[in-house]
Amino acid sequence: MEHHLMWNWPMIVYLFLAGLGAGALAVSGIVVLWDPAGEFRHRAALVARLGAFIGPLPVIIGTILLIYELGRPFRALNLFTSNFWFMFFNPSPMNWGSWFILFFCVFATVYALTFLPWKALLRGERGERLEARAERMRSPMAVICVPLAIAMAIYTAILLAAIPARPLWHTPVLWLLFTVSAISTGLSAIILVQRFMFRKPGAVRGAIRREDPAFRVSEYYLVSMKVLLIIAELVVIGLFIMFAHMTINSANFAVQVLLPGGELATTFWLGVILVGLLMPAFIEGFYLLRTAVLGHEFEWPYVINVSAPIAILFGGLMLRYVIVVGGQITGPIGI
Amino acid sequence: MSDKSDSAVSRRKFLKTVGQGTAAVATAGIAGGAMHAAANKPAADSGKKNTVQYGMLIDLRRCIGCQACTVACKAEADVPMGVARSWVEYVEKGRYPNAGRSFLPRLCNHCSEPHCVRVCPTGATYERPQDGLIVIDQGVCIGCLYCAHACPYGVRFLNPVTRFADKCDMCIHRIYKGLVPSCVNTCQGRARIFGDVNDPNSEIHKLIAKNPVSVTRETYGTQPNVYYIGLDTTDENTKKPGQYVRVTTNKANSPKRT
Amino acid sequence: MVDRRNFLRLGATVAAATAASPLRTALAAAETQSKAGAGTGSGASKFFDQGGKDYSYLRGTEKEATPSACWQCVSRCPIIGFTEDGVLNKIEGHPNSIRSLGKICAKSQAGINQLYDPDRILYPMRRAGDRGEGKWKRISWDEALAELTERLKRLRDAGEPEKFMFHYGRMKGGTSKLVHNFLAAYGTGTIGNHTSLCEGGKWTAQELTWGGHYDNWDFDNTQFVLNFGSNIFEAHTNHISTAQRLIRAMVDRSVRLVTFDVRLSNTAAKSTQWVPIRPGTDLAVVLAMCNVIMREGLYEAGVPFLEFCKITADYRASVDDKIEALKQHVKEYKPEWASEISGVPAWQIVEIAREFATRRPACVISYRGAVAHYNGNETERAIQMLAAITGNIDNPGGRCKAVGASWNYPKPKKIPKTKKLDLMDGVAGQIAFPTHHVSHQVFERIKDGSAGRPDVYLWYCYTPVYANGDCKANEEILKDESLLPFTVCVNPFYDESAALADMILPDTTYLERWDWEDMVSPSQIPEYYIRQPLALPMGETRNFADVCCDLAKMLGLKIGVKSMEDFVKKSCKKTKIVKKKARGFRGMKKKGVWYNKRDKPQYFSYRQSVKAKELNKATIIFDEATGVYWDWKTAGVGSREAAEAQGYTRTKKAYRGYVAQQFGDLVYVGFPPDKLNKSGYFEIYSSLMEERGLPPMPTYMAIPEHADLAPDQLVLTTYKVNVHTHSRTMNCSWLAELYHDNPAWINPGTAEALAIREGDTVKVSSAIGEIETEVQVTPGVVPGVIAISHHCGHWQYGRIASGKRAPEGVDDIPDRDRRWWHRNGVHPNWVIPNSPDPINGQQRWMDTVVRVTKI
């Protein structure tokens, strides 16, 4: 069946990227905040740094994409010119969202700047001064960025959930689903970039034994986080479907598109659940368990190392796809 | 806030007024004083009850599904191909030989609790305090279509020529010249009646008072101002197994009614 | 001259203005002089005008309004066109029309799309390659007319003007008169029409009963409406005028409407009751209703209409005799018998008959569903009988004789004796009363050649390939240069027939031309109205009527007018009442419509007595055999003696001299004949039929092909939908968007028996061909029937209709790339043979037996 979609790929990609950026930033910020002593400086710095750099980028790209899609880029300024206080009187999630994006982009960029190797960039005293200041600012910035990132992730869901006329979106579970997915995709992006940057698996081997003090920031740690997030996401998806199914109204009708026989069932079950969640969970879980239960050294082939996060990213995109499209092709029921 | 004194209502009114003000400010630049003044004047008035609320009554007993309204609406504002401000749904049901078909014209309901207005991030969509009509200021709209998703009636769309949100504006350019809207003008069955719902002397008010009327999708709480006489609420989505119900619309690529 | 570029320029300003917020502009303009705004909050009820004006959506300024007349379908409703900068962008109904009461339909609104169709033919064109190859070269009007005149001159000089054949589809009002004047002046009588495709059969049946053709249904005064095969809420030849009155009667006065139809048309759906009926069996039901009415004594008793009816061979029979004859005639037509044939339960027939007879006045209506059959003539005659025995003829609330404007118009000075090829009435002797010709057999007759063939075949407002049955044969014949040596198509659009012409003359659309109109008034008060241009002709298009004036001049013929505008102007002068009361041409141009406010609705026309004085003219004689007073001179008989010797009925075209009818000892106007030498009685008993060896009284005839159908054989019904007119509106984007595909309707039971499911593609094959189409399984159709509308399936007609560009089509049109549908349905006429009702020659559109198989 052909559908007339009002929000299509640009919106889907935007929601995905915004979640991803927010997730990456949140992970980075949390790592920074959990490492006040700077004990595992090197490894923590790597994850935190990558997260900080990744954070604003997708959001900026996604926003530009969306504005470009609107056709009249400067018109988008109306979001802000209609006046700041307007958003408190007109609590449109999109209005709030645009301010979030604005703040997010500004703060995330400043936060990312605190990770730049200023000393290497600007030789001399100025570089040193800046580096010191950057390091001082990092934690306070993280304090701002983590809630902002989480708000961003939640906002991408609230944008949709605020609409009763789209029963698939209008569910109290959606924010949880999108937030979990945001963090999980953000984390995957960090891992993926890390993989590309440190091609040789051997480079990190040895640092990831159980007894290794670098454990918390190790591969193992990140991967277990990811698997846990996947499990959480599966639970939330279960909740999402159950919630809709138990509601005897349009929500129940709407969720049928995702259930077997529904129009988006294949994409949902194959793309989101199988490829995006179960597969990475099983593969990564396998290696994790080998370490956790049998005490083996945590190591895995490079292919899997790269493909698991890609699968998760793909699943994240597909999740936005089925939700955005599914919401539009099901609607209010009743005359 | 004379008669409706509960705080929720007052707050709502307050929000609306502020919204209006903002929109009017944004508008005044081009339209000049006329619009600005007009937009602000009745905001000082008391509760909703005494103000003008334009709306429409569609007497489905008289509707023969002729689609004259659909096309009249297209012509009036040169609505491009593929989108429509108003359309007529055909609901066919029954089992031979007891089969029937009824007709359901749709347009923007100019709701009193318009969800489209609440979600609009720019204030481009707003309720006109002087007549309760919900309009889109295309000088402000960014074409994000958030409003289109929010409307439970699917009456909003992206105008492919202007690239802004578009929908029925109750032919505001006609009614303020003392003409009925275009779809009303052409309605063969005289099924469409336009007027001030709040005016006890108006035809629409009297008909609503005298006849059993209903509105569509009441559960969404938008308090529509398009009323129907003889509305058949059969819905193809909620039909029981073995029941035959076929709803057809002529909207582009949209078998679903949303 | 307005061309499309200008139109587009406005389009561009529109786009620009839109970007600058039309709402603001319009509101600013509107609210400064607000009428409605003044009442804000005051509680004073506001009056909104229903029409006559329109304002620019973008600018808020008033548009220029010009009254004219619609022509998207044959109803020809008065309209007002609104223009901005010379661009027509809105059409509304004319609020002062007593017929249409200010309303128009969807098709009319979309007339604008006709005008600005990107695939319009804008220049005369001459074929460049083989016929039908699609290669064209643009020529000038001078070249085109020179060639045509040369050919026509040659024919006339050779003494065979009849070899110029003119074939028209919908040609009405003044244009019809002017064009006929031209043809008469030229001397050809080889004139084809499309009436047998349409409703000619209904007219002939009426001519046999009450003389004239066209009935008006007085819904404003009726108490009950009984409908046999009229889709009045979607189609009908006087659609806007009648449909709104019917729905008003139903809602305001609780008038019940009972509709017999083989499918759930919107009319059936809107009816109080839909009675599904097997195709072509209405006759049985009507006869059974007459049976019930006669048997139960429910026939008209008060002011017996039967006085005015001829029910036995002897017109002087007493009313009692007549009743007896009627009873005898319908005795065998029992409801149970009819039920067996039609599938309608007997009790239902009885109930409806009783209701019809007892709720007075009641109106029985019928259209092509009843008459486009083998037995259509008898069905319509039976329906006339049903109306007559219940006294519902030409009375308030019943089935009335049509009332319309009667224009006087200029005529040619000299008319030569016309000659004609005998191509129009089917095979000689096969059709009893082809009073409206047998146009669907014209091509067959041309191919046959026994009656000669035209040398120049010119068609106008007509698409022979598409509108007739058997598209394949039509294409072959039209393509064959040995059969039709020179063909000319007059058309604004590149349709399937134009594609096969030798020369195309680009016509204006109806929105660019002059005319006067006279369509029937449902209020029984005649309305005079005109059509005037709402836009300047596009490109080099020219109104064909103007072209006729030019041709006349070039051929040295005097037809009394210089142009169509001149013709309308002169008609306004010649028509006394228009000149005096409506201020002539100037007044009509300004007002568009006019009717006499003091006119009373015309009923009981037959009861006007004729004074002895009027019968005293020397040329009027009394015919003993029929009781008719007739004027032998006007009838074209040489002498009184000759006339007396031949008698009224046996004199060719004696009906032209009809004056009055003797009823008992009174003489009334009666029911004057129109095309047949019938008496002035309402003839339920037709001696003319009898003379032809046909049953004089309406008698049951079964449709031969419908006996013993195999399980996979279905009866194909074709129908019209509310947003299209035949094939001619598929180029209108606003309409094509609403309806562009026509899946075949099949009843769930039938579908199950044939193992067909919703959405399946099936092959529909008949004796002459096959088509493929998708199936829509719906309870809204009678088992054993397959219903396919005849609007879709174009393979030409421009990009909106078929996706195929016309030669010289333009690209810069706003909606061009937004055609969002990909299928454009299928045309059923590929499988419908051309086959006439044996009595009147009507094409039997609803009789075709087809095999339906899943593929």
Ligand SMILES: Nc1nc2c(c(=O)[nH]1)N[C@H]1C(S)=C(S)[C@@H](COP(=O)(O)OP(=O)(O)OC[C@H]3O[C@@H](n4cnc5c(=O)[nH]c(N)nc54)[C@H](O)[C@@H]3O)O[C@H]1N2
């Ligand atoms: N919208 C629209 N209006 C039009 C036209 C148009 O093309 N489109 N054309 C105009 C013209 S030229 C004409 S002639 C008129 C025609 O007007 P109508 O005759 O009213 O219209 P049709 O659709 O041709 O046929 C009427 C109905 O007959 C039904 N029918 C078929 N077979 C039978 C049968 O055996 N018994 C019964 N009881 N019903 C049967 C069909 O299902 C159909 O609904 O409309 C005029 N008005």
Ligand SMILES: Nc1nc2c(c(=O)[nH]1)N[C@H]1C(S)=C(S)[C@@H](COP(=O)(O)OP(=O)(O)OC[C@H]3O[C@@H](n4cnc5c(=O)[nH]c(N)nc54)[C@H](O)[C@@H]3O)O[C@H]1N2
């Ligand atoms: N299967 C089936 N076939 C049917 C019918 C049916 O019920 N079933 N109905 C029949 C009926 S009722 C009728 S009346 C006929 C109608 O048959 P037609 O009158 O032949 O068909 P139309 O589609 O009305 O128009 C014919 C052509 O007129 C051209 N045209 C449009 N406007 C103008 C103009 O302004 N000037 C000129 N010169 N040409 C113009 C268009 O190109 C169009 O192709 O069709 C019949 N065909």
Ligand code: SF4
């Ligand atoms: S119908 Fe929809 S667009 Fe119109 S006012 Fe109500 S919510 Fe808004």
Ligand code: SF4
């Ligand atoms: S499309 Fe325009 S009117 Fe609709 S929500 Fe966005 S800015 Fe507001």
Ligand code: SF4
């Ligand atoms: S009121 Fe005007 S804009 Fe609204 S549906 Fe009617 S014609 Fe269209």
Ligand code: SF4
């Ligand atoms: S114009 Fe009137 S009668 Fe026709 S479909 Fe619209 S509402 Fe119904």
Ligand code: SF4
């Ligand atoms: S019924 Fe026919 S003539 Fe009348 S408005 Fe409609 S298309 Fe025009």
Ligand SMILES: [Mo]
């Ligand atoms: Mo017709």
